[in-house]
Amino acid sequence: MEHVEKARAESARGELVLRERREPGAPAVLELRANGVFVMDTLETSTEQALAAAALELVADPRAVLVAGLGLGFTLHEVLADSRVERCAVVEIEEALVGWLRDGTVPHGPALLADERAAIVVADVAVAMAEARPASYDLVLLDVDNGPGYLVHDLNARLYQPAFLAATRTVLRPGGALVLWSADEAPELEETLRSVFGAAEARPLAVRLQDRDEHYWLYVARVPSGA
Known part of the structure; x- marks a missing residue:
């Protein structure tokens, strides 16, 4: 397997690297790493898509969505695939990463960010x-880590x-929801959400990753419809 560096940036948080994995007879795969740690790639995107799809099912009318974390854009892509969504704001701390999607260093980036609903x-x-x-x-997705x-x-x-969770509750409309992704059970997070929102739930989510079954968790907190 060959690895080719496509882009590199330094920020206050350290080093961000976009590289391409190449294997004979297979499509090239883009891989994002932060300070040497694998974050995500373009081969296995089912977790990002599952997060967005499951979260969108929780809200009756998700006209305005906020996604915390751009990544390689697959969560945003899934949100924009829902015709109910009129506006999706994505907050990303790494300016270089946004630039790589805008300028085509990430090939699917320009078309994705050209959607007029995306900010x-x-x-x-x-x-x-x-x-x-x-x-x-109406919906906030926290997608910056694999959980606490x-x-x-x-x-x-x-x-x-x-x-932070209290600030998130404030920006949600009545009936809105906050959804956080976690690779493992996080009972302390569930308890913290409950203390802020009054109620919270942990939802197991089955995902198929490279011919193996995995279980992840969605932590959900809602603002009552009559709030």
Whole structure:
């Protein structure tokens, strides 16, 4: 297997690398790494798609959606595939990553970001959430890590704490939902969500990854319809 570096960037959080995996007789695969740690690739995208699809089923009218974390765009793609969605804001802290999707370094990026319903905000999601207008979203997807036990950056730990979750509750409309992805069960997260929202649930989600069955978890908290 051959690895070819396509792009590299340095930020306050460290090194971000986009590289291509090549095997004879197989399509090239783009792979994103942060500080040497695998984040995602273009071969196995079922987890991102499953997160978005499952979350969209939870809200009757998801006209306005916020996705925390752009990645390689597959969560955004799944959100935009839902005809009920009128607006999807994606908050991404790494400006270089947004640039790679815009300029075609990630080949499917330009067409994806050209959708007039998509708005990309380069910012720390904690700051963006604090500055967002109250009751402006029907659905918020937190897709920056593989859960509180698998952080891309240590600073992301605050995204699973009461202050950030309370700010997220504020931007949700009545009947809206916050959905967080986790590779493992996270009972402390469920309890924190319950303390902020009044109720929360953990939903197991079966995903097929490269001919093997995996189980992940969605943590869901809602704002009551009459709130």
